[in-house]
Amino acid sequence: MTLSVSTGQAVDLRVQPVDEVLDRVERSLQVRLQPDTVVHKRRSVGARTDRDTWVRVERRLLEKIPDQGWNGTECAARLEGIAQPQWHGCVVWRDVEEPVMWRADETELLPGAPVGTAVLSEAPELPDEWWEALSASLDALAAQDTRRVATPDTVTITQALVTESIHGVFSGDFDTTVERWVPAHADLNWANLTAPAFSLFDWEDWGNAPLGLDSASLWASSLAVPALADRVRHERRSDFESRDGKLMTLFACSKILGPYAHPEDPRLKPAQRMAEQVIKELQAG
Known part of the structure; x- marks a missing residue:
């Protein structure tokens, strides 16, 4: 069969x-x-x-x-x-x-419908309680232990992959060494989240990953809607302010700006701007 x-x-x-x-x-x-x-x-x-x-x-x-x-x-x-x-x-x-x-x-069954497609073009109406539930679940996940290694896009994430992905797209003298590896969903986008009742599904690729991978992934899938991308960064600011979170922001940007970049992708310019900002912060130490 x-x-x-x-x-x-x-x-x-x-x-x-x-x-x-x-x-x-x-x-x-x-x-x-x-x-x-x-x-x-x-x-x-x-x-x-x-x-x-x-x-x-x-x-x-x-x-x-x-x-x-x-x-x-x-x-x-x-x-x-x-x-x-x-x-x-x-x-x-x-x-x-x-x-x-x-x-x-x-x-x-899911408690609600998926919020949308992997990359959104319009902002969803999500109450504060939804964002609180998102952060609570991501924080609970990162606090647990596993021997699994995350496989975003079915590719095992390693230090070498992080370094190659970032330096393959962005120039500059900065260290890409990850400090903290924690459990992550590894496929966090708007197609795998439900609303109005919050739920996170499609766990095929979860496992240990650099701190901030999930937050950066959700931010990247929100970039076509600036206010939504800003809300993700606000809600998960502890991740984005960390050094590993900055590396994962560049990792996410590398997928948007890399060799498979689409010239009409509305995320190109905001991803480029953010990447330049993050690289400066990493170089400043």
């Missing part, structure tokens, strides 16, 4: 047929997926079930699965003090024809 694509080739599940995969998930988890609720993303598919739960199915290349595995949602179930959907169970299998693994996780 596979997709008809070349071996090891990256696919887009928004356009590739997945009916056989979903059939297998239904049999394994003993649920019925509701067809009118199916959501297709590039490397995952989700749907509501007949027992009022949600199932997320992901396809991942073996080479993109680190030594720690890819059971992030399952491992996140033990975290305390974080608003997230309760995890119920999963099914995992290796594709018989391709070097890929499939995984389906069943969780409780």
Whole structure:
């Protein structure tokens, strides 16, 4: 039960047929997926079930699965003090024809709708209580312990990656050594947050990362809306004021301004301005 694509080739599940995969998930988890609720993303598919739960199915290349595995949602179930959907169970299998693994996780339904897409173009209406819940969850996450290492964009984050990403885009004589590594969600953007009830979901890539990664990631996804980006920096100012937070701001900016930068991305100019400011602060010590 596979997709008809070349071996090891990256696919887009928004356009590739997945009916056989979903059939297998239904049999394994003993649920019925509701067809009118199916959501297709590039490397995952989700749907509501007949027992009022949600199932997320992901396809991942073996080479993109680190030594720690890819059971992030399952491992996140033990975290305390974080608003997230309760995890119920999963099914995992290796594709018989391709070097890929499939995984389906069943969780409780989200308490609200996703705030928006990964990058917002309009400011959402979020009450103060929502921002308080966001900070409480991020602070609770950073205070916990794990042996997992974060894999933002399915790439394991290391000191070498941080240094290469930053110095590959920005010139200047400043140290990129990270001082504190703490648990992070590692995919914090507006598509993985709910409102009006706050919840943080899609925990596939969480693990230890430089302090401030999550805050910088959310800020970067807000840059097209200046007031929203400013609110993120205000609410998470302890992260952004730290040296590691400044490095993560540059790390986030490097993804916007790097070799894959889109000339019409509205985040380009604000990211460039912030990067120049942060580099000056780092050089000043």
